[in-house]
Amino acid sequence: MTDMYEAAPTMEETSLRDAMxxxxxxxxxxxxxxxxAHGMTANAFTSVSLDPPLVLCCIARxxxxxxxxxxxxxxxxxxxxxxxxxxxKYFADKRRPLGQEQFDAVDWLEGPATGVPLLNGSLAWLExxxxxxxxxxxHTIFVGQVxxxxxGADAQALLxxxxxxxxx
Numbered sequence: 001m002t003d004m005y006e007a008a009p010t011m012e013e014t015s016l017r018d019a020m021x022x023x024x025x026x027x028x029x030x031x032x033x034x035x036x037a038h039g040m041t042a043n044a045f046t047s048v049s050l051d052p053p054l055v056l057c058c059i060a061r062x063x064x065x066x067x068x069x070x071x072x073x074x075x076x077x078x079x080x081x082x083x084x085x086x087x088x089k090y091f092a093d094k095r096r097p098l099g100q101e102q103f104d105a106v107d108w109l110e111g112p113a114t115g116v117p118l119l120n121g122s123l124a125w126l127e128x129x130x131x132x133x134x135x136x137x138x139h140t141i142f143v144g145q146v147x148x149x150x151x152g153a154d155a156q157a158l159l160x161x162x163x164x165x166x167x168x
Contacts, residue, residue: 024161027084029091030057031076031108032068033116037100040065041092043160044139045077053146055128058139064098069130069142076116077126082156082167084121089165113148124151 025043032038042065044058055077059066069075080088087106096102107120111127118125128144135141159166 021163022161024159024166027080027088027158027160027165028057029078029080029088029119029122030059030065030069031078031117031119032065032072032074033076033110033114034072036068036072037103037117038064038068038098039091039102039117041088048143053149054131054143055126055146056141056143058136058141060139062138066140070133070140073130074114074116075128075130075142075144076111076114076118077128078119078122079124079126080119080158081121081123081152082158084119084158085165085167087119087121088158111148122152123155123157125149 026045028042028045030040030042030045040063042057042059046056048054048056057077059069090096090105096105103117108117109120110116111118111125114127114129116127118127126146127148128146130142131145132143133140134143157168159168
C-alpha cells in the first residue's frame with residue numbers, strides 16, 4: 001500500500017491558498033449601504049445557525065469591506081447565479097469606483113429591512129445585522145443575524161474552484 005502523502009508536495013511547497021483553491025465554494029457579493037457603501041465578492045461565507053438565523057463571512061483586515069461592516073453594523077449578501085460571473089468579477093476588481101458610485105454599474109434594489117444594496121438576478125438575498133466578530137488571524141470573522149432573506153428564480157449557481165469561476 002502506498003502512502004498518499006509520499007508523492008504529495010509538502011506544506012513548504014504548497015501554500016494554504018493553493019490547497020484551499022481545490023475546495024469549491026459558492027460566490028457571494030457582500031454589500032453595505034449608506035455612508036459606508038461598498039461591495040465585495042466573497043466566497044468565505046456560510047450559514048452558522050437556523051435558530052437564531054446566523055451567517056458568517058470572513059474579511060481581510062486590509063479590505064475596504066472590513067471597515068465598512070465594522071462601521072455600519074449591517075450588511076447584505078447576494079448569492080450569485082452562473083449568469084452573474086461578470087458582476088462577481090466587477091466586485092472583485094480593486095480598480096472599480098469606491099463608495100455609492102460602484103453600484104451605478106449594476107442593477108440593484110434597496111433591501112427592505114436594512115437599506116443595503118441587493119443585486120438583482122441573484123439566486124438569493126440576505127440582510128444581516130452584525131452581532132459578533134472574532135479575530136481570525138489576518139481576517140475578521142463577522143457573524144450576522146439574518147433579518148430578511150428571499151429566494152430568486154431557480155437557476156444555476158456560480159462557483160469558485162481552482163482560482164476560477166465555474167457554474168453548476
